[in-house]
Amino acid sequence: MEQATFRAAAKINLCLHVLGRRSDGYHELAMLMQQVGLYDRVAISLCDRPGVEVICPGLDLGSGEENIAARAARMVLERARVDCGVVITIEKQIPVAAGLGGGSADAAAVLQGLNQMLKVGLSVPEMMSLGVRLGADVPFFLLGSAAWATGIGERLRPVADLPRVWYLLVNPNIPVSTAWVFQNLGLTSPGQTAKLREFPRDTGDLVRLFHNDLEAVTCRRFPVVVEMKQKLLSAGALGALMSGSGATVFGLFDSESAAREAERSISVATGWSTFVVRSLP
Numbered sequence: 616m617e618q619a620t621f622r623a624a625a626k627i628n629l630c631l632h633v634l635g636r637r638s639d640g641y642h643e644l645a646m647l648m649q650q651v652g653l654y655d656r657v658a659i660s661l662c663d664r665p666g667v668e669v670i671c672p673g674l675d676l677g678s679g680e681e682n683i684a685a686r687a688a689r690m691v692l693e694r695a696r697v698d699c700g701v702v703i704t705i706e707k708q709i710p711v712a713a714g715l716g717g718g719s720a721d722a723a724a725v726l727q728g729l730n731q732m733l734k735v736g737l738s739v740p741e742m743m744s745l746g747v748r749l750g751a752d753v754p755f756f757l758l759g760s761a762a763w764a765t766g767i768g769e770r771l772r773p774v775a776d777l778p779r780v781w782y783l784l785v786n787p788n789i790p791v792s793t794a795w796v797f798q799n800l801g802l803t804s805p806g807q808t809a810k811l812r813e814f815p816r817d818t819g820d821l822v823r824l825f826h827n828d829l830e831a832v833t834c835r836r837f838p839v840v841v842e843m844k845q846k847l848l849s850a851g852a853l854g855a856l857m858s859g860s861g862a863t864v865f866g867l868f869d870s871e872s873a874a875r876e877a878e879r880s881i882s883v884a885t886g887w888s889t890f891v892v893r894s895l896p
């Protein structure tokens with residue numbers, strides 16, 4: 616039985632502007648997205664028994680249509696025209712429903728991993744067009760570099776050489792539904808366009824880009840997000856922002872030691888989950 620293990624890194628949104636609502640209910644966005652060093656481990660085993668099984672120790676994410684990794688596996692198996700089955704074991708480190716794209720990252724790892732293991736020969740653009748049917752964020756994870764994202768998040772322009780910085784991620788252990796946040800956005804006029812040509816060269820440039828149109832919606836329902844931002848700033852973060860639809864907040868630091876010191880002061884005082892991570896290229 617062939618087996619391989621892949622790492623699936625989380626993402627943060629350094630800015631997220633909502634530009635408008637489409638007739639299918641999705642929203643046009645403009646975002647700067649970057650992966651960070653917080654990983655799920657996705658182990659894929661091929662087996663003789665047909666079907667897809669997903670095991671996620673300690674969590675119940677199902678193996679049916681509700682599980683995005685299982686859906687990704689079925690898509691590749693259909694194209695591979697083989698009659699083997701797949702068992703996927705996901706060790707989650709990325710908090711679930713946290714604005715860090717964990718499900719989409721796992722799905723991208725399964726698309727790439729099975730494509731490789733079954734020698735299906737799908738190109739990256741082909742995987743991206745399958746991926747966007749699983750989730751708007753999946754193409755970004757297949758790209759594998761920081762990017763400006765437009766459309767519903769699937770139109771990507773890679774950004775090279777973003778400053779490598781450290782983030783302290785703080786999550787209150789409250790799951791937030793992305794669909795709920797968009798439904799409660801109450802968009803009345805067209806949103807502001809982000810300056811997509813902007814090229815952040817240093818930490819100051821990065822912090823000046825920080826903006827998230829979804830933050831106010833999540834903060835109204837979960838005021839703890841405001842508290843987490845304030846705690847990060849008083850602990851020395853150069854900037855702090857909610858990622859995606861929340862509720863994770865990230866604080867930016869220019870050294871690992873500064874981020875770890877802030878983590879100590881924040882996690883001593885609260886029961887929140889914290890992660891010190893480096894930005895990925």
Ligand SMILES: C[C@@](CO)(OP(=O)(O)O)[C@H](O)COP(=O)(O)OP(=O)(O)OC[C@H]1O[C@@H](n2ccc(N)nc2=O)[C@H](O)[C@@H]1O
Pocket residue numbers: 628631640641642643644646713714715716717719749750751752753766767768793794797798858859860861
């Ligand atoms: C908001 C973002 C920002 O990166 O991140 P998360 O908070 O999920 O991490 C993403 O756009 C989320 O991407 P993803 O989580 O893959 O979204 P999907 O599963 O496709 O969509 C979940 C729901 O969010 C809404 N949605 C999503 C993307 C988008 N551009 N417009 C939307 O209105 C839709 O109501 C959809 O039913």
Ligand SMILES: Nc1ncnc2c1ncn2[C@@H]1O[C@H](COP(=O)(O)OP(=O)(O)O)[C@@H](O)[C@H]1O
Pocket residue numbers: 676681682683684705710711712713714715716717718719721722791793859860861
């Ligand atoms: N492999 C998976 N990892 C995380 N969540 C998953 C997975 N498969 C399905 N889900 C479901 O997807 C939803 C969104 O999860 P996630 O991708 O972690 O959040 P977010 O979109 O906020 O980053 C959750 O409600 C969860 O139950």
